[in-house]
Amino acid sequence: EVQLVESGGALVRPGRSLRLSCAVSGFTFSSNWMTWVRQAPGKGLEWVANINQDGSEKYYVGSVRGRFTISRDNAKNSLYLQMNSLRAEDTAVYYCARRPRWAQTWYMDVWGKGTTVTVSS
């Protein structure tokens, strides 16, 4: 069974750091682009970052560029999101998601259940 399981969410103070993880199973992780998407309380979905199969290409939404870093460890079947200089507006549920390796366009066919990050003093 294909599965994505996020972890690492917590309550943190503004300006602090947090690292999210996404453990992957049931498919060849190294074959897929991966994505982080977040959802602030009561709000819509927001794309955060993408990473290619070997980690050599990374892309970010403007509001997190320079503060967040997406990475992966294919040997550990894991995706990460290092979040520095956290702000209140980063409060959200963070989802990891998979882009199918066969996709001609870009969409996410498998999602984790999410992990909650709350930034508050």
Added chain:
Amino acid sequence: DIQMTQSPSSVSASVGDRVTITCRASQGIRNWIAWYRQKPGKAPELLIYATSTLQSGVPLRFSGSGSGTHFTLTISSLQPEDFATYYCQQSSSIPTLTFGGGTKVDIK
């Protein structure tokens, strides 16, 4: 950046109703649009990709159409599990992605 405007933001409907949700892009996005359903407290689920291709396992009551800047998601006969929020997502500007603001479908 490409903006995606969804309408309506909410709609009230009954089981068996036909529901249509629209997404307009701020510029042409070819057929690079996907649709997701998100039930309360759950992760999004992929319904349709490349404008009109139904994801495996998704019921045939869901369909997508459109081109250029105007796209629609239609639910032909609303079922109880379809009361949820729906999002469009464009990928014409890959590898950056944009979601629409969402359409909440609730019970009339």
